[in-house]
Amino acid sequence: MSTIAAAPAHATNTDEKVWGGGHSPFKVSYGKLMMWFFLLTDTFTFGALLISYGSTRFFSSVWPEANAVFRSSPFFEGVNMPLVFVSFMTFVLILSSVTMVLAVHAGHYNDKKGVIKWLLWTIVGGITFLSCQAWEWTHLAHETGGVLWGAFSDHNTPISAIQNFFGTYAGHQLTPADHAAALQSTHDFFNYFFTITGFHGMHVTSGVIFNIMILINTVNGTYERRGHYEMVEKVGLYWHFVDLVWVFVFTCFYLI
Amino acid sequence: MSAHNHNTEDLQVLYEGDQSKLYSGVLSHHKGESVESAGSKKQVSKLIKVTIILTVITAVEVLLGLTGHAAGIPHWLDVTMFLIMTILKAAYIVKVFMHLGDEVKNMVLTVLIPLVLFIWFILAFLADGHFWLHMNTTNIAR
Numbered sequence: 099m100s101t102i103a104a105a106p107a108h109a110t111n112t113d114e115k116v117w118g119g120g121h122s123p124f125k126v127s128y129g130k131l132m133m134w135f136f137l138l139t140d141t142f143t144f145g146a147l148l149i150s151y152g153s154t155r156f157f158s159s160v161w162p163e164a165n166a167v168f169r170s171s172p173f174f175e176g177v178n179m180p181l182v183f184v185s186f187m188t189f190v191l192i193l194s195s196v197t198m199v200l201a202v203h204a205g206h207y208n209d210k211k212g213v214i215k216w217l218l219w220t221i222v223g224g225i226t227f228l229s230c231q232a233w234e235w236t237h238l239a240h241e242t243g244g245v246l247w248g249a250f251s252d253h254n255t256p257i258s259a260i261q262n263f264f265g266t267y268a269g270h271q272l273t274p275a276d277h278a279a280a281l282q283s284t285h286d287f288f289n290y291f292f293t294i295t296g297f298h299g300m301h302v303t304s305g306v307i308f309n310i311m312i313l314i315n316t317v318n319g320t321y322e323r324r325g326h327y328e329m330v331e332k333v334g335l336y337w338h339f340v341d342l343v344w345v346f347v348f349t350c351f352y353l354i
Numbered sequence: 355m356s357a358h359n360h361n362t363e364d365l366q367v368l369y370e371g372d373q374s375k376l377y378s379g380v381l382s383h384h385k386g387e388s389v390e391s392a393g394s395k396k397q398v399s400k401l402i403k404v405t406i407i408l409t410v411i412t413a414v415e416v417l418l419g420l421t422g423h424a425a426g427i428p429h430w431l432d433v434t435m436f437l438i439m440t441i442l443k444a445a446y447i448v449k450v451f452m453h454l455g456d457e458v459k460n461m462v463l464t465v466l467i468p469l470v471l472f473i474w475f476i477l478a479f480l481a482d483g484h485f486w487l488h489m490n491t492t493n494i495a496r
Contacts, residue, residue, distance in 0.1 A: 185413075335452055
């Protein structure tokens with residue numbers, strides 16, 4: 099292995115200096131580069147889920163209306179509040195992304211107290227988001243449960259039972275001709291909704307666990323002894339990615 | 355590039371042992387600097403600015419989502435605006451929060467170029483869905 103040499107002094111052209119070996123051409127460590135590559139693969143997993151959702155939606159002649167499906171909020175039973183609760187969830191996730199980047203920033207300056215403070219806030223934000231999602235899931239499972247769960251593909255289910263997912267204002271009344279298509283698209287909509295937000299929620303859950311792990315390491319002084327807080331940066335990348343995915347989930351399910 | 359001048363023995367350790375010693379990211383520029391320094395505060399105010407931008411874009415999205423249909427904005431325009439705002443938000447998160455804007459160009463391209471595949475994925479699969487709907491709602495004697 100004697101051929102390994104630090105940025106060769108005799109190297110004259112730029113390519114040789116960058117790719118000649120002995121140092122990282124990307125100026126990142128192995129771990130950070132691999133985190134980026136992992137996130138790239140995860141992008142394609144989420145992309146595949148969202149694109150198949152889009153494909154199914156284009157396939158369907160009628161589709162549930164987001165403002166009608168997501169119209170409830172805790173503590174306001176029966177009040178029509180479209181998008182309000184999910185906007186709150188989105189805001190919480192954005193804020194937790196901000197506190198995470200502040201933890202990374204504190205790590206850049208070896209500020210242990212700052213890292214601990216901002217990681218704690220990030221964990222609080224993550225748990226808040228998960229609690230909100232738990233409420234929303236319970237609520238929607240209740241709305242679609244009981245009589246309806248598994249009944250969307252049963253043609254004996256009356257059209258009136260699913261009208262509320264399509265909105266009740268003028269121009270959104272389902273006609274008898276829509277019956278089969280409406281049942282099928284409601285079925286598809288909720289399948290994709292629970293699958294994709296569930297997959298995202300699992301990412302948030304593991305992100306919270308990673309955050310707790312690096313918080314413990316920070317408190318124990320592991321990174322202080324190591325001389326840098328790169329692990330906070332790597333977990334930070336993962337956490338921002340979770341926020342990034344939510345930006346697209348929010349658009350695809352709640353807005354368009 | 356003096357930071358990269360290790361001797362050969364060190365390198366053996368770096369490649370086979372503690373990878374984190376290869377770390378030479380943003381952190382290495384702040385050695386000994388305080389989090390209270392002017393450079394640090396400037397960075398934080400930039401983060402706050404991006405936070406405000408993200409919040410405002412989200413608020414506009416929600417407002418458009420609530421009123422767009424009733425205000426008579428055509429569906430295609432609605433969707434186009436949502437997509438532009440979504441990609442803008444994503445760009446801010448990746449560039450500033452994930453610090454991709456601070457990486458070297460080769461690294462940035464390595465991450466971004468594979469995403470070009472999405473253009474084809476999205477066009478192909480949405481067109482396929484559209485075609486199926488067309489086939490299902492068309493009665494042609496074959």
